[in-house]
Amino acid sequence: MKRAAAIAFVVLASAACAAAEEPAASADPPREPATVTATAEPTSERSTATPSPTAPPAFTSKVSRVSRDRLPYSWRPGCPVHYRDLRLVTLSYWGFDGKPHTGELVVRKTVTDDIETVFKKLYDRRWPIRQMKLVDAYKADDYDSIDADNTSAFNCRRATGSSNWSNHAYGEAIDVNPLENPYVTASGGTAHRNAKKFTKRPMKGKGVINPGDRVVKTFAQVGWEWGGYWSGAKDYQHFSKGGG
Numbered sequence: 001m002k003r004a005a006a007i008a009f010v011v012l013a014s015a016a017c018a019a020a021e022e023p024a025a026s027a028d029p030p031r032e033p034a035t036v037t038a039t040a041e042p043t044s045e046r047s048t049a050t051p052s053p054t055a056p057p058a059f060t061s062k063v064s065r066v067s068r069d070r071l072p073y074s075w076r077p078g079c080p081v082h083y084r085d086l087r088l089v090t091l092s093y094w095g096f097d098g099k100p101h102t103g104e105l106v107v108r109k110t111v112t113d114d115i116e117t118v119f120k121k122l123y124d125r126r127w128p129i130r131q132m133k134l135v136d137a138y139k140a141d142d143y144d145s146i147d148a149d150n151t152s153a154f155n156c157r158r159a160t161g162s163s164n165w166s167n168h169a170y171g172e173a174i175d176v177n178p179l180e181n182p183y184v185t186a187s188g189g190t191a192h193r194n195a196k197k198f199t200k201r202p203m204k205g206k207g208v209i210n211p212g213d214r215v216v217k218t219f220a221q222v223g224w225e226w227g228g229y230w231s232g233a234k235d236y237q238h239f240s241k242g243g244g
């Protein structure tokens with residue numbers, strides 16, 4: 001043991017001033033393990049490096065018929081589109097927490113391709129969405145759904161400040177991150193206190209939609225127009241097929 005310690009000391013010493021000393025014969029054996037260690041390290045790094053950069057799961061989406069009992073508050077007889085003509089789209093979205101999640105949207109059956117196309121692109125770009133539940137989770141109360149920053153589509157309701165059906169009642173509109181993208185009146189106000197700091201455009205921020213940005217362009221590619229381009233009141237959360 002003593003001798004080994006002495007050799008180790010010599011090795012350390014010779015390593016410390018390697019340039020000056022002619023290496024002794026006894027210094028060679030310890031070098032070998034050092035060389036072995038040096039070659040072993042990259043191997044072990046590779047073996048741990050291979051599984052570590054795990055890619056997030058690929059985007060998935062599924063379109064299915066929606067039963068009446070999934071829409072206890074958002075649909076009723078007399079709505080402009082029958083629930084049999086609506087579809088449940090279950091899809092991946094990228095969360096504010098930087099992780100993949102699964103959300104649900106109800107839209108008209110004629111626009112499911114549009115929705116899948118848009119949300120695949122947003123997911124692939126890691127564009128963050130707070131949450132995505134059916135508005136029925138808030139008893140179809142638009143105010144409560146917005147206050148919870150919930151992204152949702154179908155809701156059989158009138159347009160804000162109007163007696164006409166909203167495009168949401170046709171399943172052809174969606175509100176995206178409604179807290180970061182509020183409905184702003186012509187005078188610059190919002191009904192949601194927690195959204196007051198998001199009334200200006202353009203502005204930076206997680207999940208914020210700006211004029212001409214990728215989100216607006218992605219929806220435009222499938223023919224969905226942005227409420228942020230309206231004159232007067234602006235609806236920064238709102239996209240609808242063909243506008244309105």
Ligand SMILES: [Zn+2]
Nearest residue numbers: 173174175238
């Ligand atoms: Zn809307």
